[in-house]
Amino acid sequence: MATEAEVIDGKAVAAAVRQELKEQVAQLKARYEVTPGLAVVLVGARKDSATYVRMKRKACEEIGVASFGCDLPEDTTQEELITRIREFNARRDVHGVLVQLPVPKHIDERAVLDAIDPQKDVDGLHPLNVAALSMGRAAQGAKRLAWAFDELDFHVPPTPQGCVELLDRSGVQIAGKRAVVLGRSNLVGIPTAMLLMKRDATVTIVHSRSTDVEEAVRAADIVVAAVGKAELVKGDWIKPGAVVIDVGINSVDDATKKAGYRMVGDVDFAAAKQRASKITPVPGGVGPMTVAMLMRNTVSGAARAAAAAGGSGGGAASAAAAASANGTAGAKRPAGDMDVGSASKVPSV
């Protein structure tokens, strides 16, 4: 408590990741003559969505990923949208397909996400990717997962991946630690909890119906807040020395700002900083990582596709190696037992 927390600079980490990806893209081109491609589909004219789409296209440009835009009017039918998705699914120069959420109300989001080829589902929201994360399906027939992101053979949602990547690159040990995840959304809370569990943390998930949020946070070495409630987590809830990853982005009124508001996270940053050992700011923490991890999914997908197609450089292993040659050591870990007991001991009735 004597010293302030180190502020984790998400912008700097994301920039480093993008630089690594840029080199990997160059290697993929050299080795396989493949340029990773990402299709970003936007339906309607939401301002926030348009901003996010622009950020994604800009990131593509920076690292050498081909970006395929597809802006559709608000009144696009579900059928039309799915037809466009299927066109991108079929293209060999497109390795990632994402539909910016939310889609207009007359479109069934689930039907849209289900239509994306799971191998191109760089947002990791297709049921087969969700199941793979839950089941810990191993890459390339391996029995155990190393859970190094660029060695997985499925897509993990970018924001949860960004949270774990920030921990890794900040030198935070996850295994054996107590983690609490606030929020149980399909986009962030549940996949983040799954990832931390796969990485051997003891994970508690709290949510709107939890009666003991404070107690759960107080016990945690790692706090991931993803509830979308401004400064819900008070500074004095944070265990001294804990690491805080704040996924929330909330606007609160602030007369001292020209805009009349400012952005804050789900954690009371100023107070938590007095107790945590490391903490992400809002903005500039998890936010920039999301786009970087989306880029990584796209590049990894292209590498897997290149390997599967044979390419000029050999099989899957060499493509994975090519794609991960510049990966961080922090993201790697040895494979380990995933369960306390062997399956044969738990009744398989």
Place this chain on the structure above:
Amino acid sequence: MATEAEVIDGKAVAAAVRQELKEQVAQLKARYEVTPGLAVVLVGARKDSATYVRMKRKACEEIGVASFGCDLPEDTTQEELITRIREFNARRDVHGVLVQLPVPKHIDERAVLDAIDPQKDVDGLHPLNVAALSMGRAAQGAKRLAWAFDELDFHVPPTPQGCVELLDRSGVQIAGKRAVVLGRSNLVGIPTAMLLMKRDATVTIVHSRSTDVEEAVRAADIVVAAVGKAELVKGDWIKPGAVVIDVGINSVDDATKKAGYRMVGDVDFAAAKQRASKITPVPGGVGPMTVAMLMRNTVSGAARAAAAAGGSGGGAASAAAAASANGTAGAKRPAGDMDVGSASKVPSV
């Protein structure tokens, strides 16, 4: 601590469920002229597997479900096995298909499970069922899930379902309680944690790499142990008044027994009974529920198929009503918010 825990009689609860299912089967026959059918595929001659298969076929007989056996030799190829699964997938008189696990080593379990029609996957291990549990996909286009098992439109694995059913039928409130799940297997630990979370418990998952198992158990109102380690959970870890569901079945040497061993759970039953308010015994606790829940999945699957086929009685709603007419009130609950914050507040970058 003054009084001993109530012992939850899994055999009696399972018998009551089977009786209800028997009546539902009769109603399905009367209304749709449909007899639910379950195909149980056994590869090889493992004695324990043969016993489990026999129990399942016997349960079918008791409640009026048609049972289709398929016993294959140990050296059956993966291709042959998958061919048999596809035959059952195609049959209109078969509503449930399960392959008794484990399969022989030369067969890829995952490929086999993936081959089962998700709608007939009564063990709930197909990726689409795993994803549906994780994502909380609502039945029949509903936006929120009630999580009454016989109203879901996908299959939840029987053992986790049995754990929650035992809690429901013992009058245990799950919402708002702290639950700990010991074990993170795909068969039991993870799906049980998911179910308890969907039912609004605050859930902590502990496992072999957890450094604080005792502390996590001490904090829990509901303890589900599924690690396959004899009496790992000590009696004095149990919070006074907590409810203990013991999924483990372990044999320990016991010279006083004729067989030279006895079966115990993952919890020290005698000691835990002095502190818990309710506790399941081993054997006779969760074990019998697994088969009963498998039967329920089969009957529910038949009801959904009958409704989808039109039948003589109307649409899905009436089939569900027919199938659940005798369901317990305890298993129902009103729909509620699934997340702390709305999706729009968590960054959808």
